[in-house]
Amino acid sequence: MTRARALIKKQLAEVFAWLYRDMKKGTRRTGAALVLYGVLYAVMYTALGAMFYGMGMMLSPMIEAGYAWLYMALTGLVGLFMGVFGSVFNTYATLYNAKDNELMLSLPVPTRLILASRLTGVCAIGLLYELIVMIPTNIVYLIHAKPGVLGVIFTLIIPIVLSFIVLGLSCILGWVVALIASRLKGKSYITVILSLAFIVAYYAFYSRVIIAIKAIVENPGPVSEGVKIWAWPFRHMGLAAEGNALSMLIFTGTAFLLFGAVYLVLSRSFISIITTKRGEKKVVYSRGEAKTASPDSALLRREFKRFTSSPTYMLNCGLGIIMMPAAAAAMLIFNSNIREVLSLFAAEHKSAIPLVAAAVICFAATMNNITSPSISLEGKYFWIIQSLPLSLARVLFAKLKMHLILTYIPAIPLAAALIWLISPYMSSPLDALIVLLPSALLILFMALAGLCLNIRFHNFEWSSEAVPVKRSLSVTLSVFGGWLVVAGLTALYVLAGRFLPALAYAAIAAVILGAAAAIMLRYVASVESLD
Amino acid sequence: MLRIENLTKTYGDKKAVDGLSLHIAPGEICAFIGHNGAGKTTTLKSCCGILKFDSGEIYIGGKSIKTDPLGCKEQIAYLPDNPDLYEFMTGIGYLNFIADIFGVPAETRTERIHRYSDLLGLTADLAQSVSAYSHGMKQKLAVISALIHDPKLILMDEPFVGLDPKASHQLRELLRELCDGGTAIFFSTHILETAERLCDRVAIIKNGRLVVAGEMEEVRGDASLEDVFLELENTDKPADTDSADAEITDDTNPEAGK
Numbered sequence A: 001m002t003r004a005r006a007l008i009k010k011q012l013a014e015v016f017a018w019l020y021r022d023m024k025k026g027t028r029r030t031g032a033a034l035v036l037y038g039v040l041y042a043v044m045y046t047a048l049g050a051m052f053y054g055m056g057m058m059l060s061p062m063i064e065a066g067y068a069w070l071y072m073a074l075t076g077l078v079g080l081f082m083g084v085f086g087s088v089f090n091t092y093a094t095l096y097n098a099k100d101n102e103l104m105l106s107l108p109v110p111t112r113l114i115l116a117s118r119l120t121g122v123c124a125i126g127l128l129y130e131l132i133v134m135i136p137t138n139i140v141y142l143i144h145a146k147p148g149v150l151g152v153i154f155t156l157i158i159p160i161v162l163s164f165i166v167l168g169l170s171c172i173l174g175w176v177v178a179l180i181a182s183r184l185k186g187k188s189y190i191t192v193i194l195s196l197a198f199i200v201a202y203y204a205f206y207s208r209v210i211i212a213i214k215a216i217v218e219n220p221g222p223v224s225e226g227v228k229i230w231a232w233p234f235r236h237m238g239l240a241a242e243g244n245a246l247s248m249l250i251f252t253g254t255a256f257l258l259f260g261a262v263y264l265v266l267s268r269s270f271i272s273i274i275t276t277k278r279g280e281k282k283v284v285y286s287r288g289e290a291k292t293a294s295p296d297s298a299l300l301r302r303e304f305k306r307f308t309s310s311p312t313y314m315l316n317c318g319l320g321i322i323m324m325p326a327a328a329a330a331m332l333i334f335n336s337n338i339r340e341v342l343s344l345f346a347a348e349h350k351s352a353i354p355l356v357a358a359a360v361i362c363f364a365a366t367m368n369n370i371t372s373p374s375i376s377l378e379g380k381y382f383w384i385i386q387s388l389p390l391s392l393a394r395v396l397f398a399k400l401k402m403h404l405i406l407t408y409i410p411a412i413p414l415a416a417a418l419i420w421l422i423s424p425y426m427s428s429p430l431d432a433l434i435v436l437l438p439s440a441l442l443i444l445f446m447a448l449a450g451l452c453l454n455i456r457f458h459n460f461e462w463s464s465e466a467v468p469v470k471r472s473l474s475v476t477l478s479v480f481g482g483w484l485v486v487a488g489l490t491a492l493y494v495l496a497g498r499f500l501p502a503l504a505y506a507a508i509a510a511v512i513l514g515a516a517a518a519i520m521l522r523y524v525a526s527v528e529s530l531d
Numbered sequence B: 001m002l003r004i005e006n007l008t009k010t011y012g013d014k015k016a017v018d019g020l021s022l023h024i025a026p027g028e029i030c031a032f033i034g035h036n037g038a039g040k041t042t043t044l045k046s047c048c049g050i051l052k053f054d055s056g057e058i059y060i061g062g063k064s065i066k067t068d069p070l071g072c073k074e075q076i077a078y079l080p081d082n083p084d085l086y087e088f089m090t091g092i093g094y095l096n097f098i099a100d101i102f103g104v105p106a107e108t109r110t111e112r113i114h115r116y117s118d119l120l121g122l123t124a125d126l127a128q129s130v131s132a133y134s135h136g137m138k139q140k141l142a143v144i145s146a147l148i149h150d151p152k153l154i155l156m157d158e159p160f161v162g163l164d165p166k167a168s169h170q171l172r173e174l175l176r177e178l179c180d181g182g183t184a185i186f187f188s189t190h191i192l193e194t195a196e197r198l199c200d201r202v203a204i205i206k207n208g209r210l211v212v213a214g215e216m217e218e219v220r221g222d223a224s225l226e227d228v229f230l231e232l233e234n235t236d237k238p239a240d241t242d243s244a245d246a247e248i249t250d251d252t253n254p255e256a257g258k
Helices: A002-015 A031-059 A068-096 A101-106 A111-145 A149-183 A187-218 A221-230 A232-241 A245-275 A295-308 A311-317 A319-333 A335-365 A376-387 A392-425 A430-456 A466-470 A473-496 A502-526 B040-047 B069-073 B091-102 B106-120 B135-147 B165-180 B192-198 B216-220 B225-234
Strands: B002-011 B014-024 B029-034 B055-060 B076-079 B153-157 B184-188 B201-206 B209-215
Touching: A002 A068, A002 A111, A031 A068, A031 A111, A031 A187, A068 A111, A068 A149, A068 A221, A068 A232, A101 A111, A101 A245, A111 A149, A111 A245, A149 A232, A149 A245, A187 A311, A221 A232, A232 A245, A295 A311, A295 A392, A295 B091, A311 A319, A311 A466, A319 A335, A319 A392, A335 A392, A335 A430, A335 A473, A335 A502, A376 A466, A376 B076, A392 A430, A392 A502, A430 A473, A430 A502, A466 A473, A473 A502, B002 B040, B014 B040, B014 B055, B014 B201, B014 B209, B029 B040, B029 B165, B029 B192, B040 B055, B040 B153, B040 B184, B076 B135, B091 B106, B091 B135, B106 B135, B106 B165, B135 B153, B135 B165, B165 B184, B165 B192, B192 B216, B192 B225, B201 B216, B201 B225, B209 B216, B209 B225, B216 B225
Parallel strands: B029 B184, B029 B201, B076 B153, B153 B184
Antiparallel strands: B002 B014, B002 B055, B201 B209
């Protein structure tokens, strides 16, 4: 019992480390910092819960219409989705890819106890995510359905029972993730593609969810038939919330059956799961003459390899690479709608149209913040660069080059699409210069600003690359600074546009950005070491 | 080849290295021995320009690491105690990157890569990602990358850790061969037997101060190196660098004879 308690305590401490440990410094938060973070997470949790409370309120007419069970079934399915997808990567990390698996196996602890402690952690995380949906929607249910005593008791128990289904499905999905992670080639690209697909699907779902809820509320019949056939345990979950003891028994039995089956499979194969390293297929080296490259080309290639090896880096700092061509494609597809808006705008501000196009490119280009974590990302590898006969400036310029290549090239189709769209409103070919020159210089300015910020605020001490990529000061300043610069330049034109022709304003903006870039370029070239 | 003059490096209040002077001539192989935290890694990192030091000077091939760091780095290879190599590259990709930086011609690098990787038994794994390498394989790759540009001075921090017995033996042979060819080698180790068998010279550091430095035979006398080391560790003898200063054999020091 003492062992079980110690293992579960260790597991929960590990799972909830984000709450009380400073991941950047690797130290335990104490006092005010602990309270502050506790409050911050509580606010975030409540804010998310409020969103689902809204969803519950939108679905609540179903309760009054006699479909209380369907309300519970649908919110339960949303809770299940939230719990499984929220916990699946944690399941992968703590169950299948835990760093202390071998240490645990070497201890005089039965395997089933190790598994049980791991599952406790997984269950806690799943429940945490699931409750974001279940607490507010159940409150709505209790207010509107006013079930009897048994109904209230069952409604309170249901989220706990549901967490066993979440646990079972999360274990299965986590296993699939582990299998993909160990077998797949080009994982970085696939992760990026899947993440983008998820973002697109999320926004597509989010934009249609209100319409869908309204449709369900107005006509719940077909959905209720679907739930009865395809998600029958959730029908029983809904009926249980109304106080039906038999349905509660069926729902609980189903949840425990699923969990029991998963536990049985896992307990029988846990040792082989955690000790088998599948690995990728071994690539055999074939002898041949090596290809040479200049030191600058080698450094640039190194930067590209670093960038493309990290989905976190690509997704957080290089979204513009995909978004700019995607925006260009969208402009071509919806050109007639955009031209309609343009014609309305042109009636009073025709000369400003090229500047608006430049602002669009600038805003899109600020999605790329490739240089801003690039120095910190050297991390534990920085000794290599330090011990090589290379000036630091040369290394920094390679980072700058990659940012420029990965931003200028995707900006070309966007600029071309914009120029094509606004061509009817261009008075001379010089107007194309208004589109291109400030945006080209802003891209250079942003790349250099990111680099300078990371020179000033670099951090080589991190255990997860999410720290320099997502939570560093240089990236935060670079993202918000970029928006501020573009917004500031736009606001300045709104104020000065009456007195200055667009071409003159573009020239002034280009001179300001160019001068700032030149100063930063000089600074980067002069950096000898990072202290 | 390597001339360290009064090197001092502090971290906060703690003096990690305190007035260390040491000279290593071309063709010499010197073991650097000391307890954990004695200042070995700090000294080695200072020599290859990774760490800035508070006072003193370090010359490599007559060039100062302070005023001409790139000139110094052209001549050296450094192997850290924990070889964190680019995990986003393959083994061969990493070797080619290092060779590109040093401008090693295609034919020469191909010959060296194959020679050293055959010797250490890594050739079949060169196309694998470094992330799939074991500690020992990374160590082997780091050794090959250190030798790819034919350095005049090799600085190594615990080079034998993680190597299998065969690779360890091959590395010892290789280091001896390189020394015979005129390369200077300065490495830290806790394996005193290896140091005793391999090295011409030995330097023992204690609490940041050089306690003994000299020819292996002289330092050891009739005892074993382990006996000498343990005796020094158990005494509170203050730093005695006289023997180190007496061993100036470096003829590339620009200030020699002044």
